[in-house]
Amino acid sequence: MRFGVHMPLKGGFETNIKRVKEIGCRTIQIFPGNPTGWKMGKLDEAEIESRSQLINTTDLQPLVVHCAYLINLATNNAEFLVKSKQLLNETMQRAALYGAPYVVLHTGNHGGDGHEKGLTQIIESISEGLPGWPDAVQLLLENTAGSGTALGSDYAELGEILQAFPAGKLGVCIDTAHSWAAGYDFGSSEGIEKSLGELDQAVGLENLKVIHVNDTKVKLGSRVDRHAHLGEGNISLEGFATLVNFGWPEDFPFILETPDNGTEWDKINIDKLTALVR
Ligand SMILES: [Zn+2]
Numbered sequence: 001m002r003f004g005v006h007m008p009l010k011g012g013f014e015t016n017i018k019r020v021k022e023i024g025c026r027t028i029q030i031f032p033g034n035p036t037g038w039k040m041g042k043l044d045e046a047e048i049e050s051r052s053q054l055i056n057t058t059d060l061q062p063l064v065v066h067c068a069y070l071i072n073l074a075t076n077n078a079e080f081l082v083k084s085k086q087l088l089n090e091t092m093q094r095a096a097l098y099g100a101p102y103v104v105l106h107t108g109n110h111g112g113d114g115h116e117k118g119l120t121q122i123i124e125s126i127s128e129g130l131p132g133w134p135d136a137v138q139l140l141l142e143n144t145a146g147s148g149t150a151l152g153s154d155y156a157e158l159g160e161i162l163q164a165f166p167a168g169k170l171g172v173c174i175d176t177a178h179s180w181a182a183g184y185d186f187g188s189s190e191g192i193e194k195s196l197g198e199l200d201q202a203v204g205l206e207n208l209k210v211i212h213v214n215d216t217k218v219k220l221g222s223r224v225d226r227h228a229h230l231g232e233g234n235i236s237l238e239g240f241a242t243l244v245n246f247g248w249p250e251d252f253p254f255i256l257e258t259p260d261n262g263t264e265w266d267k268i269n270i271d272k273l274t275a276l277v278r
């Protein structure tokens with residue numbers, strides 16, 4: 001297993017890479033640009049080249065790219081859909097330049113038009129984009145907490161999307177805090193076994209490529225997306241201990257998206273996670 005954190009934009013790329021290496025990270029997640037805007041921001045090739053070299057030499061693998069939050073392939077706003085598809089395509093291209101094998105995307109919000117229409121539109125949008133995406137980069141759908149009109153809080157919905165494509169084309173990223181909010185109990189051995197069993201049924205565990213390890217103080221099934229430091233929420237260190245010792249492939253990535261990202265909290269959470277490995 002490899003543990004890592006989501007890297008903040010603040011502070012500069014090189015400084016942040018050095019910092020995460022120092023605190024013991026062996027994998028990393030980054031934003032490709034501004035996470036809250038439609039424009040990714042320009043980066044010249046030399047800059048991307050030096051960044052990807054730095055990631056290679058520091059052996060932060062896999063490099064995971066997290067899409068901007070605005071991208072919504074299930075939107076009922078025609079203009080947003082065009083922009084979403086465009087920004088997703090740009091993100092996939094930039095991930096390839098970085099040498100990142102994975103791009104994580106929130107499944108989407110149907111905005112009131114219903115689950116079926118939303119899921120159909122997501123499948124159509126991915127079908128449209130896929131032929132133009134780099135082969136070396138795989139799109140991973142992240143499960144959601146299920147607040148509002150969010151799709152993909154039910155693992156079966158992730159499965160519905162994956163099954164529309166040839167095996168191995170898409171994968172999933174599971175967030176423990178989102179799962180908990182959606183009613184999947186990651187706080188106990190029985191709960192984890194049941195949840196991962198359901199995930200296996202829905203998408204196949206071989207398609208699970210990244211886990212976001214976040215604790216949460218919200219109630220099980222409350223559909224509220226709020227992350228907490230490990231051991232300070234309801235999933236608890238006992239839950240995370242079961243999870244990390246489940247029997248994952250050697251280099252399987254666990255990424256922290258806990259509060260106060262970019263501060264000394266990153267090291268505290270990485271240390272807690274590392275201490276759980278038996
Ligand atoms: Zn996310």
Ligand SMILES: [Zn+2]
Binds near residue numbers: 142175212257
């Ligand atoms: Zn997440």
